[in-house]
Amino acid sequence: MNIGTRKILDRSFTAVGIGSIVVMALALMIVVVPIVYNGIGAVFFTGTVEHRKMLHAEFKRGDSQDLSSEVASSNRYRAKVYDMLTGFEADLETMAPEKKAEYQAKYSQVRTALQALLGPLPGDPEPMLTRFKYGQTRWEKAEEKLHDLLYESKWDNSNPNVMSKEYFVSRAIGFEGTSLARLFPYIKDNLENMLLPEFTFYWGFITDSSVDSHFFGGIWPEIQGTFFLAIGAMLFAFPLGVVAAVYFTEYAKPGFLNSMLRSANSTLAGVPSIVFGMFGLAFFINTMKVSESKSVIAGALTLAIMILPTIIRAAEEAILAVPKTYREASLSLGSTKWNTIATVILPAALPGILTGGVISLGRAAGETAPIIFTAAVSVGSAIGLADVFSSPTPALSWNIYNLASEHEAATQIRHVQYGMVLALVTIVLLLNLSAIVLRARISKKLKG
Amino acid sequence: MAEESVGERNRSNAFVVSARKRALQKVAKKAGEGMLFSVAFFVAVIVLFIFYFVARDAIPFFQIRGFSEFFTSSNWYPADEPGEFGALAIIYGSLMVTLGSAMIAVPMGVAAAICLSDILPFSIRQYAKPVIEMLAAIPSVAFGFFALVVLAPLMQDHGGPMLMWGWWILVSPFLLLSVIVISDLLTANIKDEKRRQQRHWMLLIVLGLSSIFLLFKVGSVLNGIQILTGTNALNVSIILSFMALPTIVSVSEDALQAVGRDIREGSYALGATRAETIIKTILPAASSGILAAVILGIMRALGETMVVWMASGNSSHIPEPWFNYLEAIRTLTATIAGDMGEADQVTGSARFHVLFAMGLLLLIISFISNLVSERIVVRQRKILSGQ
Numbered sequence: 001m002n003i004g005t006r007k008i009l010d011r012s013f014t015a016v017g018i019g020s021i022v023v024m025a026l027a028l029m030i031v032v033v034p035i036v037y038n039g040i041g042a043v044f045f046t047g048t049v050e051h052r053k054m055l056h057a058e059f060k061r062g063d064s065q066d067l068s069s070e071v072a073s074s075n076r077y078r079a080k081v082y083d084m085l086t087g088f089e090a091d092l093e094t095m096a097p098e099k100k101a102e103y104q105a106k107y108s109q110v111r112t113a114l115q116a117l118l119g120p121l122p123g124d125p126e127p128m129l130t131r132f133k134y135g136q137t138r139w140e141k142a143e144e145k146l147h148d149l150l151y152e153s154k155w156d157n158s159n160p161n162v163m164s165k166e167y168f169v170s171r172a173i174g175f176e177g178t179s180l181a182r183l184f185p186y187i188k189d190n191l192e193n194m195l196l197p198e199f200t201f202y203w204g205f206i207t208d209s210s211v212d213s214h215f216f217g218g219i220w221p222e223i224q225g226t227f228f229l230a231i232g233a234m235l236f237a238f239p240l241g242v243v244a245a246v247y248f249t250e251y252a253k254p255g256f257l258n259s260m261l262r263s264a265n266s267t268l269a270g271v272p273s274i275v276f277g278m279f280g281l282a283f284f285i286n287t288m289k290v291s292e293s294k295s296v297i298a299g300a301l302t303l304a305i306m307i308l309p310t311i312i313r314a315a316e317e318a319i320l321a322v323p324k325t326y327r328e329a330s331l332s333l334g335s336t337k338w339n340t341i342a343t344v345i346l347p348a349a350l351p352g353i354l355t356g357g358v359i360s361l362g363r364a365a366g367e368t369a370p371i372i373f374t375a376a377v378s379v380g381s382a383i384g385l386a387d388v389f390s391s392p393t394p395a396l397s398w399n400i401y402n403l404a405s406e407h408e409a410a411t412q413i414r415h416v417q418y419g420m421v422l423a424l425v426t427i428v429l430l431l432n433l434s435a436i437v438l439r440a441r442i443s444k445k446l447k448g
Numbered sequence: 449m450a451e452e453s454v455g456e457r458n459r460s461n462a463f464v465v466s467a468r469k470r471a472l473q474k475v476a477k478k479a480g481e482g483m484l485f486s487v488a489f490f491v492a493v494i495v496l497f498i499f500y501f502v503a504r505d506a507i508p509f510f511q512i513r514g515f516s517e518f519f520t521s522s523n524w525y526p527a528d529e530p531g532e533f534g535a536l537a538i539i540y541g542s543l544m545v546t547l548g549s550a551m552i553a554v555p556m557g558v559a560a561a562i563c564l565s566d567i568l569p570f571s572i573r574q575y576a577k578p579v580i581e582m583l584a585a586i587p588s589v590a591f592g593f594f595a596l597v598v599l600a601p602l603m604q605d606h607g608g609p610m611l612m613w614g615w616w617i618l619v620s621p622f623l624l625l626s627v628i629v630i631s632d633l634l635t636a637n638i639k640d641e642k643r644r645q646q647r648h649w650m651l652l653i654v655l656g657l658s659s660i661f662l663l664f665k666v667g668s669v670l671n672g673i674q675i676l677t678g679t680n681a682l683n684v685s686i687i688l689s690f691m692a693l694p695t696i697v698s699v700s701e702d703a704l705q706a707v708g709r710d711i712r713e714g715s716y717a718l719g720a721t722r723a724e725t726i727i728k729t730i731l732p733a734a735s736s737g738i739l740a741a742v743i744l745g746i747m748r749a750l751g752e753t754m755v756v757w758m759a760s761g762n763s764s765h766i767p768e769p770w771f772n773y774l775e776a777i778r779t780l781t782a783t784i785a786g787d788m789g790e791a792d793q794v795t796g797s798a799r800f801h802v803l804f805a806m807g808l809l810l811l812i813i814s815f816i817s818n819l820v821s822e823r824i825v826v827r828q829r830k831i832l833s834g835q
Contacts, residue, residue, distance in 0.1 A: 005632040006721055012625050013723035017563025020556040024697075025579050027690045031586065031594050162674070240487055247484035263822060264492035270744070270818040271498060271811060272751025273588075274781045278807045281788070282501040305494055312491070338480060359585070366587025369753040369781070373788055397589045397754075404593055405758055414597065421590050432585040436578050 032425065039422025042415045047200030049074050050119060051137035058130070058211050059204065070196055077193040081114070081183065082122050088180040106174050110183075113149035117142060117187075118194065130212035131409075137216065138415065139197040146191055150184055205419055213379050214403055214416045221382040223423060225296070225393035229375060230365040232300025232388065233307060238357050240304075241311030242346075245353075248312070249319045250341055269309035273369040276306045280374040294392035296383070299375020306370055307360040314356020318349040351442045355435045362431035366424060368397040378402045396424040499811065506808040509533075509801035518805065524764040524778075526787060526799045533802045537766045539809075541681070541777035542750060545760065548685030548773060549692055549749040554742050556689070557696030561741075562726055564697065565704040566712075584694035588754040595687045595759035600678030607675030607774075612667045620663055627655040675774050679761040682773040687759065688749040696745035703737020703825075704730060706832055736828040740821035747817050750781075751810060757782035780806045 049070050055061045088107065092100055111121065119135035120127055127133050136142035151168035172184040187194075208218030252258045280302030284290050290298050322345050330340040346353075368376075376398035383393050403417045404410055410417075510518075513533055521534025560580075564573055603610060631651035638644040707730050715725040731738070761776020764783075768775070784803045 002632060002636070005628060006724070008625070008628060010721040010723040012621070013726070014563075014567055015621075017559045017567050020560040021563055021568075021576050021579075023556060024560060024583060024690075024693055025576075027693075028579055028583050028586075031591065031690070034598050035590065035594065240490065243484055244488040244491060247488040251481055251484055252488070261488055261492055263819065264495045266822055267495050267815055267818050268491060268498075270747055270751075270814045272747075272753070272781060272814055274751070274753040274784050275498065275502060275807050275811050275814075278505075278784065278788075278804060279498045279501055282505055282804070283497060287501065308491060308494070338477065362585055366585075366589070368587070368589045369785060372785055397587055400589045400593055401754060401758060404596055417593065417597070421593050424587055425590050428585050428587055429582060432581060436581065 035418060035421050035425055038415065038418035039425075042419025042422070043202055043205045045200055045202070045415070046139035046197045047202065048135070048137055048139055048142055048195035048197050050135040050195065051200060051202075054134045054137055054211075054216050055204070057133075058216060059208060061204070074194050074196055077190050078118060080190075081118075081187060081194075084180060084183045084186070085111070085114075085121065088178065088183075091179050103175075103178070106171070107180070109152070110149065110171065110180070113145065117145040117149055117191075131215040134216070135195070139195070141412075142191065142195055142197075146188065150188060206423070209381050210379075213407065214399075214413055215409075219396070219399075219416070219420050219423060221380060221394045222396045222399045222420060224382045225376075225395040226365050226397065226424070226427070228296050228383075228388060228393060229299050229303060229371060229395055230361050232296060233303035233364040234357065234361055236301060236304035237308045237311055237360065241308055242315050242353060244308075244312050245315030245319060246341060246346075249316050250337070250345075265309050265312060268305070269313075271306075273306065273367055274372075276302055276370040277373045279305075280370060285374065291390055294373070294375050294377065295390055296375055296388035296393050299371040299392075299395075300388075302370045302374045303364045303367060306367065307364050310360045310363065311356055314359070315349070315353045318352025318356065319345060321352060322348045351438055351445075355438045355442070358431050358435040358438070362428040362435075365431070366397055366428045368401060371395060371398060378406070396420055396427075400424065499815075502804055502807050502811055505801055505804035507801075509798055509805040512798045512801070518802070522764070522766055524783075526802065527790070531799055533798060535780075535783075535802070535806065537764045538778050538780055538783050538806070540766050541760070541764075542779040542781070544681050544767075544773070544777055545684045545688060545756060545779060546746055546750045548681060549688035550742070550746050552685065552689035553692040553696055553745055553749070557693050557741070557745060558700055558738060560693070561697045561700040561704055561738075562731075565701050566722070566726055566730070580694045580697055583690065584698075588691065588752055589758075591687050591691060592754040592758035595683055595755055596679065599683050599687070600759060602678070603675050603680070603683055604678035607678075608671045608673045611670040611673055611675075615667055615670050616663065623659045623663060624656070627652065627659050631655055673774070677761055677776050679759050679776055680774050681760065681767070681777045684756050684760045684777075685773065687755050688752055691752060691755070692745035692749045695748050696741045699741035699744055700734070700738040703734040703741060703828065706737065706829070707733045708832070733832070734828070736824045736831075740824040740828075743817045743821040743824075747814055751814060753781040753785050757785050762786065780810055 049067075052062055052067055053071065056064060056067050092103060092107065095103065115121060115124070115132070117135055119133065136145050147168075150171060152171050152174070154167055154169055155164045156167055157164040170184075172181055175181045175184075202218075205218040206223065207220050209221050210219065211217035248258075248262070252261070280298055284298040284301050285293065285295075290301065326344050326348055327340060330344040331337075335343070375392055376395050377392040378394065378399065380392070380394050383391050400417060400420050403413060403420070407413065517533055518535050519539070520536060521532065522537035522540075523532040523534040524538060525532040564576060568576065631648055634651060635644050635648045638647060711729055711733055712725060715729045716722075720728065756779045760779060760782060762778045762782055763776040764778040767773075767777065784806055787799070788803055790799075
């Protein structure tokens, strides 16, 4: 090869390496940015009067006088809509039967779209589910529903070779010549007056419990459940892990037994997380019967087993990183081995051990598979501390899955899902960030 | 006076330990050590328990249904009466996404590790490491959510153009590079300098044009592809590769760092460029460590649950043709997670035990690969330390 080609190869080799690191950073950005952007939208958004009505009715929050004046002003604009509806209903009665049937079908679609937009119409029975008691609480959702009201969605199946395409037909044209035709431009022009959008900072998203399976309200039960599970797992795993690490670094003698124990440790680290879940179900719940069925304690124990190897490894590294001089100085002062470990080595290694603990805490908080069969429940309120031995809990990680994949109206509550993902990612990344900062400070300190 | 002497006597007594006290101390020390050992031993007990309890619920399945159906049939109808429990398609789905993610993550991860250990200056490396750690820290369910809510609709709506751009960005640099290298290699033996130059340029132009033609041709074919479902094997493979990357990078970086400076410097002294040094000397020396890294990364992809459960489509069939990554698949982990709820607690039914059989399969695979990678690392350390 001539030297020019070799140089090109060398450069491109460097470029590939740097490129793959850039791709990794980009991957992180691509995943995190939409989550952060949309997740913030769960707390900061343009809320409508329906949101304030809901807050007042469900959480007793907000000023009732302000609210009633707002409701009154929005009702003034809505009244005209309702008048048009009653007017059209009267017209329907006078129409010829076949025309009446044709309009009746279209009209009931309009009514449904209006109910979704503004909440129950006058004369409707009181809805059973809370989700139908209010109109759209978020302005961007209201705009979507307005579009649903103004246009009928149809699918073009004419060409069997390509996927059918969606197209929209204006409903106003369908009602041309009737008294209802005026309704569409009126709503389009006056939607702001009917819903009174206003910038909202809904801090309750973090602290409220959910209403009607996350249609309204916040995610406090999930956040609390995540904390219970992660901290519970740490309570079991951290002391055990540190003690085991002390054994491995200070007492273990090389030999068959020791290498077997180390193999066991790395095997445990490599077990797929779902298998931990199965083990938790088969052992803690079905065999040990720590609880009747799923419970926080069973989930915490399962998670503890999962994070144990990580803690052991981190603690071992931290203990080994303590300079030899510390140990020698302590021993030369006549203190025993045990005394040296307890008063010199462990305090010096503590920040490093804590770093590992913090990272493991993040892992326990974010893991889903082990708690599916052992601790997680889809809907539920926040549980008390006394219930951890008997009752399951909602948790962020599980509920993200549940809301995104199994919820009956998953696409309508995307903002809640994003908010949950953001909450979980924030918790985990903050823990990791603090670990990174902690580690940087330790390495500075150990360098002197 | 008298008080002082008493004090002195006491002080001197403090160093004289009675035989009984010494024996007591010894016992206490032994007991403490024993306690520490029993905690360390606890980990091994847990591993045994995991194997025992998963196997205990897995074996009844093979007793009821035998081995052949599970591994050879792809009819997965566990809810039917009588049910069918052919897991071939599910095992195949697991292998497919694992292989797919390895194809993305292994070259990228090894390249990034090389870059971190040998190319980048320390100041930049400091910022690259936290990025990798953050990528490792993001919970799997967040990745799954991203795959389901962001990536899947994107693939469904703009699948063709996305594939085309992916092809262009990934393949074009390598194709052009290989054109340069191949034309150089083919003309290297020609002695006459002028003729060699001529041939070189001719080859460059011919190969370059044909490769550009190839790029466009394949690109336009890819552009025309309609992805029917965004929740497919490709989507999952991409996301799993993100998740396997941090493991591969950090473990193979350790392996590369373990290769001593002397080997590098020897190679540079012989006139090799940095790329040649890395490829011809450092990579072979670190190869076993990198292999261990790859195994660990692959295991992370194989054992991952949430991403595949949310974004693989969960359809139990072998794609047509077998390498079609644009079809929905189903994996072992997702099947366990998804079916356990319905089969829950019905011990004795094949439907419950088949899930444990799958878990046992995963457990055995992970155990073996862990053992292998550990052996490899130990051996490499021995070789490098010259023993």
